[in-house]
Amino acid sequence: MASVDVVAVRRMTDTLFIERSLRSPSSTRFWGLLVLAGIIAGAGVVGDSVATVIGAMIVAPLMTPILGSALALVLADRSQVVRCAVLVISGALAVVALGMLLGWIAAPPDNFASNSQVSSRISPRLIDLLGALATGTVGAFALVRADISDTLPGVAIAISLVPPLSVTGLLLTVGRYHDAGESALLFATNVAAIVATGTTVFLIYGVRGTAQESGLTVGHFHGRTLAAVVAVVLLVAVPLTTGTVTVARDRALAADARPVAEEWATTGKWQIASVEARNGIVVIGVLGLPPQPAPTELRAALDRNGMADADLEIHLVGGRTHWCPADTGGCTVRGAGRS
Structure with missing residues (x-):
């Protein structure tokens, strides 16, 4: 069975668990990069620039607390689960707010009707879930295997987190509420996929046992936790199926x-x-x-x-x-x- 060593587990917890203090290095790094990524993504979407949007994907740090949620679930660390979830939700709301601000400043007369960056993110389908599951698996795999960690920038580009949130904010500004909900669904799809695949990979690699050996606090992992993660993915798949038929x-x-x-x-x-x-x-x-x-x-x-x-x-x-x-x-x- 695949496994990780103590050094790898320590590296994972240090990387994925952001410190509580807003003045801590990990916290200031997260919020600083998130705000910049939100501005870059919003500007890229408004300008319909693929290169700029890709830049925002690379800068965006949202993958950290999402995979942190998966690691916290595996370790059965309730406080870290809550903290990571709060960071994901508050970070997402911050990017949406930045998108709305840019929308008020620079919304075009056609309300983004001809914008390719918007149109590509308002029709999520089952194929998007499949791609997100594969990408999330690669991201978690790169964390447990230090020798392939150089794939993480590619994972950041493949899994679209900040751009759909920017699109949501921009579309809310111009009153396209249904399409705003669709882009938010794309973000939720990616989050659910990352958490599900991250949890699975961390369990397969025996992170719980190694964490106990390293002296970390590890709670009791219930089967219903894994069932809840699977249920969320299936729940997301329902509107995606409808979206596939609609497309x-x-x-x-x-x-x-x-x-x-x-x-x-x-x-x-x-x-x-x-x-x-x-x-x-x-x-x-x-x-x-x-x-x-x-x-x-x-x-x-x-x-x-x-x-x-x-x-x-x-x-x-x-x-x-x-x-x-x-x-x-x-x-x-x-x-x-x-x-």
Whole structure:
């Protein structure tokens, strides 16, 4: 059976358990890096910059208390479990607050509708859980094996923790509450996966026995603790399954809507910049010069092609946004009257 030595266990506890004093080196490091990561991630999302967002992933220290929760569960150290959980929750809320602040300062006119960093984090699926489980396993494995600890930066990039929280804050600012909840679900998925895989790896490597040998306080590990961790993962999997079905449906809807939209745009010599579907809503980006083709004509064309039950949102790049609900035959300009 795989095992770790006393030195490794001491290294793990020193790395994962952040000291209580806010002035301690581990605490100031955690909060300092977290605030900076939140700012970097928020700026990267607002600027739609992949490189900047990746930088935030590397800087972000949230992986530490999350894996700390797993280690505390294995050691049955209730006080550390509570402390790590508080750090994760308070850290997450801090990043969301920073995202909201940046949203108030720099929210674009289209409310991030065309932002790829946002759209990639508001449709979590089962495949995201699978990836998070694999990445969390690598992260825990790198902790118990010092010889592969150089993989941790890659783990930080692969497991997205701070960017979804920044997206949540930004979307709350612009009133996209459902999508904000979806990005928060992605974060929760990653947390559940890291805790589950971390707990499993630490148990397999016999961390409890070695910790007792090293003089650390180790409580009684109950089977229901492991059952609770598994239950949380399964609980997260339920909305992810729904999300997987929704994404598949939306992709089919977008594929059906694109030729209809392109035919509509040619009547005014406009161009279709993008066609997406989000939770059953067709979202179309359009480029061109006045006069614009009538939005009601596109609404009618979608109805004729079997998409009468799908709401329609038309974004004129550099112009207005038209909202054309299903079963109405009409459209409204955001903040204006019927058109």
